[in-house]
Amino acid sequence: MCGRFTLTGSESAIARSFKVEVPEFLPRYNIAPSQAIAAILEIDEVGKREFIYLRWGLIPSWAKDPAISYKLINTRSETVSEKPSFRYAFKHRRCVILADGFYEWQRNEGSKAKK
Numbered sequence: 173m174c175g176r177f178t179l180t181g182s183e184s185a186i187a188r189s190f191k192v193e194v195p196e197f198l199p200r201y202n203i204a205p206s207q208a209i210a211a212i213l214e215i216d217e218v219g220k221r222e223f224i225y226l227r228w229g230l231i232p233s234w235a236k237d238p239a240i241s242y243k244l245i246n247t248r249s250e251t252v253s254e255k256p257s258f259r260y261a262f263k264h265r266r267c268v269i270l271a272d273g274f275y276e277w278q279r280n281e282g283s284k285a286k287k
Contacts, residue, residue, distance in 0.1 A: 175245070177203050178273035179210055186210075186270060192221040203271075205229055205245045210270040226267070232257050 180199040187194045190212050203209060208225040215222045229241030234256075244257055252258045 175205070175276045177271040177275070179203065179270050181270070181272050186223075190221055190223075190268070192223050194223045203228070205242055212268040212270065226269075230257065230261060233260070 178199075178201050179197075180201065183194040183196055186192075192212055197210070205228050207228055209228045211224055211226045213222050213224055214220065227241075228245060230244040231238050231241045232244070235241075247255060247258050252262045
């Protein structure tokens with residue numbers, strides 16, 4: 173499970189890998205929950221892809237408070253298709269999240285440090 177991730181790859185490498193137009197963007201080294209994250213979506217049945225920005229976090233359709241999305245930033249792959257919070261999105265709303273590094277913050281004697 174990760175609490176933060178990075179995206180430092182080049183636009184051209186992403187465009188070649190996913191066969192999609194990628195706008196210019198700056199490298200990001202500390203992407204946190206609730207921030208905009210780069211993603212690739214298939215937008216039709218013939219496989220046309222689109223680069224978009226999504227908000228990191230999941231708000232289930234049944235949620236009354238959008239703040240629940242902070243708690244739903246990760247799930248275990250073994251149970252994602254079973255958990256009520258993730259089940260529908262896993263089956264019907266998939267995408268590729270672009271990332272090239274993952275890390276967790278840990279507390280070291282009162283200060284934060286990367287794990």
